[in-house]
Amino acid sequence: AQSVTQLDSQVPVFEEAPVELRCNYSSSVSVYLFWYVQYPNQGLQLLLKYLSGSTLVKGINGFEAEFNKSQTSFHLRKPSVHISDTAEYFCAVISNDYKLSFGAGTTVTVRA
Amino acid sequence: KAGVTQTPRYLIKTRGQQVTLSCSPISGHRSVSWYQQTPGQGLQFLFEYFSETQRNKGNFPGRFSGRQFSNSRSEMNVSTLELGDSALYLCASSSSGGSPLHFGNGTRLTVT
Numbered sequence: 001a002q003s004v005t006q007l008d009s010q011v012p013v014f015e016e017a018p019v020e021l022r023c024n025y026s027s028s029v030s031v032y033l034f035w036y037v038q039y040p041n042q043g044l045q046l047l048l049k050y051l052s053g054s055t056l057v058k059g060i061n062g063f064e065a066e067f068n069k070s071q072t073s074f075h076l077r078k079p080s081v082h083i084s085d086t087a088e089y090f091c092a093v094i095s096n097d098y099k100l101s102f103g104a105g106t107t108v109t110v111r112a
Numbered sequence: 113k114a115g116v117t118q119t120p121r122y123l124i125k126t127r128g129q130q131v132t133l134s135c136s137p138i139s140g141h142r143s144v145s146w147y148q149q150t151p152g153q154g155l156q157f158l159f160e161y162f163s164e165t166q167r168n169k170g171n172f173p174g175r176f177s178g179r180q181f182s183n184s185r186s187e188m189n190v191s192t193l194e195l196g197d198s199a200l201y202l203c204a205s206s207s208s209g210g211s212p213l214h215f216g217n218g219t220r221l222t223v224t
Contacts, residue, residue, distance in 0.1 A: 034212060034213075036215075041217075042217050042218075043116070043118075043202055043204075043215035043216050043217045043218050044202065044204075044213075044215040045215070046212050046213075046214070049212050090155065099157055099160065099168050099170075100145065100157065100204075100213055101157070102147075102154065102155040103154075104154045105154060105155075
C-alpha cells in the first residue's frame with residue numbers, strides 16, 4: 001500500500017513571495033500523483049496531476065510540481081503567491097488499487 | 113458540464129439516529145468515492161463504487177455503507193450515529209481508475 005507524507009503542516013508566506021510545499025510518497029509500484037487545494041467550506045479542487053511523461057507538471061493558478069522518482073517526491077511550487085492562495089493543500093497518490101491516499105495537508109497562509 | 117453535487121450541504125442529527133447522504137457524479141463518470149474529513153484524522157477513504165459494485169473499502173465499521181445506482185448516483189448511509197461521526201463527508205467522481213477525482217462541496221454532518 002502507498003502512503004503520502006506532507007512534511008509541513010503550516011506554511012506562512014508573504015504576498016508575492018515564492019512557496020514550496022513538500023510531499024513524499026512511498027510505493028513499490030507505479031503511481032499517479034496529484035495536488036488538490038481546499039478553500040474554506042468547499043470540496044477539493046484539482047491543481048495538477050502527474051500520470052506519466054515530463055516530470056515537471058504545470059497546473060492551474062500558476063502552480064507547478066516536479067516528480068522525482070529517485071527521491072519519491074512531488075513538491076508543489078508557486079513563484080509568487082497571492083492572498084487568494086490562502087487554503088489547505090493536499091498531496092495524493094493513486095496506485096493500482098484505484099484508492100486515492102491523501103497526505104495530512106499543508107495550510108498555507110498568505111500575509112500582505 | 114455540471115460538477116459533483118452533494119445533498120444536503122448541512123445535517124444535524126442526534127446520537128443513535130441514522131443518516132443518508134446523496135451524491136450525483138459528473139455526467140459520464142462511473143466511479144464514485146466517499147471520504148470522511150475531520151480535523152484530527154484528515155481525509156479518510158470510506159469506499160468506492162464503480163458500475164454499481166463496491167470496488168474498494170476503507171477501514172470503517174459496518175455502520176457505514178453505501179450503494180450506487182444504475183445512473184451512477186450514489187448514496188452513503190451511516191446507522192446508529194456516534195458523536196465521532198461528525199465530519200465533512202466528501203464525494204468524488206472519476207471516469208475510470210487512475211483518473212483524477214472531481215470532488216463535490218461535501219455534506220457537513222453534526223451529531224449531537
